[in-house]
Amino acid sequence: MSATIRIADLANPVLSDTQRMALDYGDSLQLEFTESAVLGQAIATAGVDDFGDDGFRERLGLLLNEWDSDAQLTGIGRLTLHNKLVQHATSRLLIQDMLHKHPEIHEVEIREPVIVAGLPRSGTTHLLNLMAADTRFRSLPLWESYEPVPRPGEAGHPRGPADPRWQRCEEAWQGMQMSTPYLAAMHPMEPDHIHEELELMGPDFASYNYEWLAPSPRWRDHYLSHDQTPHYEYMKTVLKLLQWQCGPNRWVLKCPQHMEQLPVLQKVFPDATIAITHRDPVAVIQSAITMLGYGQRLNRKNVDLPALLEYWSDRIETLLRACVRDRDSLDSARTVDVPFDKFMADDIGMVGNIYACAGIPFTAQARAELEAFMAAHPRGKEGRIVYDLEGDFGVKPEQLRERFDFYFERFPAARPR
Template sequence: MSNDIHIDDLAHPVYSELQQSAVDYGKTLTVELDRQSIMAEAESKTGLSDWGPSDFLPRLDLLCDEWNSDQGLSGLGRLSLRNKLLQHAISRLLIQDQFNRHPEILAVKIERPIIVAGLPRSGTTHLLNLMAADSRLRALPLWESYEPVPLPNEGLLEDGTDPRYQRCSDAWDMMKMMTPHLAAMHPMNPEHIHEELELMGPNFGSYNYEWLCHSPRWRDFYFSEDQTYQYEYMRDVLKLLTWQQRDTDLPTRWVLKCPQHLEQLPVLHKVFPDATIAITHRDPVSVIQSSVTMLGYGQRMSRKKVETTKLLDYWTERVQHLLQACANDRDKLPAAQSLDVPFHQLIKDDIGWVEQIYKKAGLEMTAQARTELGQFVDAHKGAYGKVIYDLKGQFGADPDQLRENFNFYYDAFPVKRVRG
């Protein structure tokens, strides 16, 4: 039986009974997307009121204002965005409370992390999750990235499960029912290893918001700022996570990844000066068609209409920016601490490439590590099926013509052009 997945209703969704019921429910919602209601609810849920430095307020206001003015959002889309901002607001209060009560957290060292950078959909997720299978390295599971600090007075469930894990698991189950092909494009199960940019969320930062909703005003604001302070906030939350597990046998050397790093390489190196940085490289047209298909599929629930043309235009330009910044700044990383990983070679010998990364990082590829990595590979072969992409049929774009926008990138890096 073929595991191929053809999404033949991308632009004009055909809803299941469950999906239609959810869409109809969304039409009945009145969703407050404003700073005051979000902050008030966060304070109520945590019993806390110290937000730390107030510089986040204009950023929260900008997001609320931009999304409030978006007439294309469905009721469910507005609710999802508000829930994300609320989640970040709650985490900010909890994180600040920990910093206030335990100033020793900031003395924790994040030493010699291994960090993956690369375009979305370019093998970064697989490479991160593969290295996370090495029991000598610490990684960030999705459930912990969403809620880095437990709610006050919230203990484990009767079966010993962390309620943060259970909330993440419940959300994933619901997502699979509403958008069942997402598992094939980007698994979001609670133990899945996630991106550390989520830890910038409580500071209302990162390009992550662009993935949640069409946000050109947010993008331009993000471009206008030196992002060092956001990376420092993320680093400090990593310190908090390390400190919270100080009495366990968890390792303290982190393995991380985020596509945003491509356009922030100097900042990344400044904040993590002893990091080993591995940069994946894949044909950007393959990345774009995968990304816009995934986003378009999600829009059937979050927007009143799937906007294929807007998605393609926005993310073509966005990928260009990421890659141009990488081309401009790649040589600013120390050669002894960085390497380029071509996607077409990574998929043929992923463990071999991990071994090359480990050599740069001064980490031996032991027999146990090789076994752990091999077990991960075996367990995740074809786990969710394969999405068949159709850039021309679904988005009206000729792949070869689109590639002309990226000649600078093909010339600068070991990228294999995928014709057609």
């Protein structure tokens, strides 16, 4: 892959043969976006039928209705969304079954996690994966976030490539690279990539993650108008289950959603050290909507770049206004602000600052593990995307940046120099 990547056909995609084949395959499918279809497929896969508390059904129904009525979804887009709901329902069954068989899981303690919050595309993924290279931490690889509990007959495999869950994740990643090859440069999704814990809210049919999968304004409004504490508690229970399955016992986690849920995050994880990344929101928006626009060539009948700009500019503003409102409510002794430019200038030094706040010794072994990760994952390894906010989306960066003066006033280091 070239060192620089300019997606020149973002608004009017020139499709590859692989992409055309994927669209044709999707168009051949007939999928039922009904509760009975999704839950029935999950029951057939999991081999059990106890979903636990029924409160999730309202949220599942909202997603099914919103997505089924979206006339712009392609067949392959509908398949992707349907599969995600079945995946979450299957995991819910298997989690519920494991908790029923092993109630002692509820007694597991999640102690002093290190949690990264920050805008999407603001260095949170790199910071998480860098700290996860420290083997004293327990972290959440992508394959395990998708399937926290093995399917019937699959227990007992060693963690990693021999695990059928890892293999399914790898197959999906290979398929994604074939159909949307620039994704690796924007957001790697290989099985061992350390992922966001909000995926563990999926089996409770919660989190803002669904907004990333398809335009979902009704879901957004429901999510923003409801207390997310029960869903954070559900996520924490799944973390207990994972920790019960294998250690280490100190977690390193991250999720951009936490930016608008800081009081909930502190309530559910009262002894956490929280590191909040700060980056120019315009850089974040252009990166996010370029990635989403690139994906729309497969999952939507028409690429709607103006709609992406409008939706995600608003969404980023909502995240930032909540952060500005709630940042000072956090325990200052357990909170670190991480300016993006300083983090990029000295990755490992910034990790040292976070460790000092969390009371974690920065040992020679830890430094060596982080340096080994950096050497194996140089920036731009998969190519660098060239962004053009004005050319692709019709807005000047400085014009959009004025919208976020309230954020720069509170966190001046985020303003580009």
